[in-house]
Amino acid sequence: MIAIEKKIKNRILILILMILLTTGIVIISYENYLIKNHIEHDISTKNKNINKTFNLFIDELDKDIAERTNFMLSYNTRLALKNRDRKALYKNAKEHFKRMRNNKYLKIMTFRLTDGSAFLRVHKPKMFGDSLNKKRRIILDTILSQKRQFGFEVGKLKMTHRIVTPIFYDNKLIGVVEIGVEPEYIIEKINNIFNIESSLFVKNEQLEFTLHKIEDNYKYKVNDFIFVRGSKLIKDNLQKIDFDKKISKIEYKGKNYYIDTIKLFDHKGKTAAKMLISYDLTAFKKEFDEMLEKNLMITFLVIIILFVVLNMGLNYFLKKIDSLYLNILKKDKMMLHQSKLASMGEMIGNIAHQWRQPLSVISTSASGIRVQNELGVLNDETLHNSVNGIVNSTKYLSQTIDDFMDFVKNDKSAVEFDIKENIEKNIEILKGSLKIHQINLVLNCQKEFIKGYPNELTQVFINIVHNAKDALKEQNVKEKYIFIETNKTDKDVEIIIKDNANGIPNHIINKVFDPYFTTKNESNGTGLGLYMSYRIITESMKGNIKVENVEYNFNEKTYIGAMFIISLPFSCQN
Structure with missing residues (x-):
């Protein structure tokens, strides 16, 4: 039993070691997944917060400009526009524009007539009278719908967020006022809050009519978008960024960066530009590597301790099994013996029934021979028949004994x-x-x-x-x-x-x-x-x-x- 026990023990230990190693690998892989998932969740949460903050700033900007515009469009302002009095209109609008210029990125305030032509550019009062380009859809749609419109669009200068408000006099549309804020107003705030870098890409069709084309930037074109301004990181890695995906990862100068995309929509909800934001993943990667290394050490330490404990437990267990095996073997032999005795008892009972007839034949034949001999009437034939009966009966008894002995044999x-x-x-x-x-x-x-x-x-x-x-x-x-x-x-x-x-x-x-x-x-x-x-x-x-x-x-x-x-x-x- 000792050799067998050692063989069994060695096999069990190998099996346990394989199970522990497999379990360790699974645990490490799962922990790796959890850590990675945790970090990606943090990154995803950060991206969501950036997008949420961006939209919140847009909404606040739209609300603020709308309120200021409503305040600016007093009776005198509207009357000046109705009477085509450019001087009076500039006088009424100038102070409001000045107050709005507290936001350094608010660059544009233009009053337009119902045909879309520029009647007064408050930011450039000497520049007026030019007709509206047909691609300036936000102006045309505001005039057509007679409702305020919000959205990003490229004008004669550059891409800005436009708030276009219809102007009425006696319930009749007399023109619109267009206010433009550069996207850097929001980009700068987000960069400061989340410690990120950003770049602006404008859709090519938006730039086709603008006077502000930057010919050098056309070599930084990706799909339908052209790099306008932004970080060198993104400008140098355009080939690594998949514009069809919202999120990308790139490596630059030995560091890992996460690239997220924020779409800038026009007033129709179509993408007019994209803002690519990037931030350094080095801290996240360092955190991941440290946690993974720590978990590896803990896992393998636990495996070693478990292996030692299981080895000790297995030695104790095998001793118990050996003792239990001997007890079971003893009990098993006893049960076999009891069952055999019970069957032997049943067989002996059956043999007793079987022996009654041949014993009766022997007894009757012997008694008959003796009586007939005493009476002197015993003849050879009777003696022969009686002896044959006795012999056959004893043979039957002997065969029964042989059958019983065969059964008893082990x-x-x-x-x-x-x-x-x-x-x-x-x-x-x-x-x-x-x-x-x-x-x-x-x-x-x-x-x-x-x-x-x-x-x-x-x-x-x-x-x-x-x-x-x-x-x-x-x-x-x-x-x-x-x-x-x-x-x-x-x-x-x-x-x-x-x-x-x-x-x-x-x-x-x-x-x-x-x-x-x-x-x-x-x-x-x-x-x-x-x-x-x-x-x-x-x-x-x-x-x-x-x-x-x-x-x-x-x-x-x-x-x-x-x-x-x-x-x-x-x-x-x-």
Whole structure:
């Protein structure tokens, strides 16, 4: 056992080590995923906050400009525009524009007539009278819809966020006022809050009509967008940035950067420009590497500790198993011995029934010879017949003894034997007991050879038939039957034993093969017969045994009983 235990221990330790290493790898991978997910969540949250802040600033800007514009459009201002009085209009609007210029990025205030032509540029009062370019859709749509419009658009100067407000006099549209704020107003605030860099890309079609083309910048064109102004980082890495994706990652001068895209929409909700924001991921990467290194050390330290503890526990466990194995082996031998004794007792009882008739023949023949001899009437023929009867009876008794000795032998060598012959030999021993209890035996067996242990099969056979006999006695059935038949399949031989004792109660039928389970009182049953039968069939004979309740017809009558099905392979050594 010691060599086997060492072999088992080594295999278990290797298996445990593999499991621990695999578990460690899985844990590290999962922790890696969690850390990465945590960092990406932080980055995603930062991106969302940037976008949210950008939109919030846009909304606040639109609201502030709208309020200031409404205040500016007093009666006198509107009257001056109606009367085409440029001087009076400039006088009324100049102070308001000056106050609005507290925002250094508010560069444009233009009053336009209903045909779109520039009537007064407050930021450049000497520049007026030019007609509206047809691509200035925000002006045209404000005039057409007579509703205030917000959005990014390129004018004669550059890309700005435009707030265009219709102007009415006596409920009649007389023109519009256009106020433009450069996107740097918002970009600068976001850069300061989130410590990022940004660059502005304008859609090419927006620049086609502007006077502010920067020819040199056209070489920094990506898809339909042209780099206008912004950080050198993005300008130098345009080929690495996928404009079709909202988010990109690039490496620049030994550092990792995260690139996010904020779309700048025109008044129709279409993309007029894109603002690319970038921030350094070095701190995030450092945090990730430190956490990963820490988790690696902790995980492998835990694996080593677990391995040592499990090794100690395994040594203790194997000692316990060894002790338990010896106890089980001792108990198993005792159970086998008890079962064998019970079967021997049953067989001896059956032998006693079998011996009654031959002993009676011997006794009668001997008494007859003596009486006839005393009376002087004994002749040779009578003597010969009586002696032959005695000899035949003793031969039968001797054969019975041989059968019993075969059963008692503890021979574990597998031999080839005939199933039918084995069953018939067992019936010879049992038929006396069955006859006394008026039990009819119906056989339908074929010669089928298998390789196994005939003596152990005898024990199984006696146990099942003995239980059937007891069940028939308890049920007080008038016509008592035990049926035994054999069937051959491609894989095995089946022995079917059934009775008509009304079956086994459903609540206990699944327990009949359990050790020490019996429905008889302690004086009549040990609960080991069917348990040992199950072990003999499944372990020694490498077969299978099951029991079920069946309803069947025999001699035009319907019966119910328990049916045992024993399946045996052609060789128990395969």
